[in-house]
Amino acid sequence: MAYVKLTTLRKIVFSLAGVALMLFAGISFYRIRHLKEPVVLGQGVTQVKKLSDYFKGIKGTINDSYVYMLEGEEAGGTVLVIGGTHPEEPAARLAAWIFTENALLEQGKLLVILSANRSATTVTRLGGAYPPDYTIETPWGGQKFRMGDRWSNPLDQWPDPEVYIHYPSRQELAYIDIRNLNRTWPGRPNGTLTEKTCFAIIQLIKEENVDIAIDLHEAELQYPVISTIVAHQNGQDLAAMASMMISGMEGFDIGMENSPEALHGLSHREIGDHTDAISLLLEAPEPMLDATRGRTDRALLLEGKDEFIVKAGKHGLLFEKMDENGWPIDKRVGRHCSTILQIIELWSEEHQEKALIIKNVPRYKEIIAKGTGAFLHNPATAASNRIKYE
Amino acid sequence: MIISILYYLLTGYIALLIIWNLVKSKKWQEEILYIIILMPFLLRLFRLK
Numbered sequence A: 001m002a003y004v005k006l007t008t009l010r011k012i013v014f015s016l017a018g019v020a021l022m023l024f025a026g027i028s029f030y031r032i033r034h035l036k037e038p039v040v041l042g043q044g045v046t047q048v049k050k051l052s053d054y055f056k057g058i059k060g061t062i063n064d065s066y067v068y069m070l071e072g073e074e075a076g077g078t079v080l081v082i083g084g085t086h087p088e089e090p091a092a093r094l095a096a097w098i099f100t101e102n103a104l105l106e107q108g109k110l111l112v113i114l115s116a117n118r119s120a121t122t123v124t125r126l127g128g129a130y131p132p133d134y135t136i137e138t139p140w141g142g143q144k145f146r147m148g149d150r151w152s153n154p155l156d157q158w159p160d161p162e163v164y165i166h167y168p169s170r171q172e173l174a175y176i177d178i179r180n181l182n183r184t185w186p187g188r189p190n191g192t193l194t195e196k197t198c199f200a201i202i203q204l205i206k207e208e209n210v211d212i213a214i215d216l217h218e219a220e221l222q223y224p225v226i227s228t229i230v231a232h233q234n235g236q237d238l239a240a241m242a243s244m245m246i247s248g249m250e251g252f253d254i255g256m257e258n259s260p261e262a263l264h265g266l267s268h269r270e271i272g273d274h275t276d277a278i279s280l281l282l283e284a285p286e287p288m289l290d291a292t293r294g295r296t297d298r299a300l301l302l303e304g305k306d307e308f309i310v311k312a313g314k315h316g317l318l319f320e321k322m323d324e325n326g327w328p329i330d331k332r333v334g335r336h337c338s339t340i341l342q343i344i345e346l347w348s349e350e351h352q353e354k355a356l357i358i359k360n361v362p363r364y365k366e367i368i369a370k371g372t373g374a375f376l377h378n379p380a381t382a383a384s385n386r387i388k389y390e
Numbered sequence B: 001m002i003i004s005i006l007y008y009l010l011t012g013y014i015a016l017l018i019i020w021n022l023v024k025s026k027k028w029q030e031e032i033l034y035i036i037i038l039m040p041f042l043l044r045l046f047r048l049k
Helices: A002-033 A090-102 A118-122 A175-179 A193-207 A233-249 A267-274 A298-303 A307-314 A329-350 A364-370 B002-024 B028-045
Strands: A038-040 A045-050 A066-071 A074-082 A104-113 A133-138 A141-146 A212-219 A228-231 A255-258 A278-285 A357-359 A387-389
Touching: A002 B002, A002 B028, A038 A090, A066 A090, A074 A090, A074 A193, A074 A329, A090 A104, A090 A141, A090 A212, A090 A329, A133 A298, A193 A267, A212 A267, A212 A329, A228 A233, A233 A255, A233 A267, A233 A278, A233 A329, A267 A278, A278 A329, A298 A329, A329 A357, A329 A364, B002 B028
Parallel strands: A074 A104, A074 A212, A212 A278, A228 A255
Antiparallel strands: A038 A387, A045 A066, A066 A104, A104 A357, A133 A141, A228 A278
């Protein structure tokens, strides 16, 4: 009798310890999924739409993301900047954030998406021990952002198939990439959440007559497609010229690569194939994504310093330089801002009737000098009707 | 959508099996193991992870 009671008591104690552990983890997961990221609409933002304005099938889902529209008084071209395709590549979202909060359009139209795959911003890599969030220091305090993952949250799209067959090419891709927004272009209206999201953005590109779509990313240093502009064949000249101009004028080097014609599902291939827009994808270096990294914490995410990756570089395993100074977030955000501006300036020189004139966006050197946070605005002092939450 | 619901039902069923094994277990090492492996099932059922 005493033995039975002891066993029962032991099970209760173990179960309570398990519940405590689960609560501890569960509260953390819940908080990060529901963390609100404020966006202070800059003077240049004239309208805020949602992806469901272009495709009703995404209405009410977590991926019905905002589309920030900045319009100049003079008609011109239209450029779409896509941030948050892979939220675990934070420089992409932060660069898009800077455009939304600061850019002033004199001519043309700029469309910005900060969370292209909003579902993927609400989870971190399973088993990856990633930090759930990170904070960018600003003159008015810190602004917290969700860390995010490369793939849509399984809470929003589950289960994965054994094999992912891309639509419409029928190319076989890794099973997990059915939740990867940069493997599901051009999407379809009756597909998975991730496919529907791509379909909605494709509809946006068509309806808004987008001339150039720029998808922002970061890459590990052990991946050959890094520090580069990947261009669909319809944008090769523009990308090559931008690469030359940036390397000469902006203070950093960036290459240019052709989008492989047989590799499907990626924005630089499918947007160009399925719409009239020029499709470009930008890659900046992010050491935290490297497999040989050390501790995966907020410092690595923001400072980009890691002795193990430095060592990998000494063994010739990297496709980008890496030293003790690392790749801080300001450098990565600055690269994206300058590259976007250079692309738009070169486009505008060649297409006067479809030009865009953008002011008040910092470039690479200014962002390094002042920090990314200097260009984020304080939601506490902004009018409530000029704040959105991602 | 239907497949997703079926997977949630399957997850609930397996969670119940693990709880049943926990109740029936006589070894403390197995009890700890059952509690650990139960967590991801419950986190998914409660839509937390």
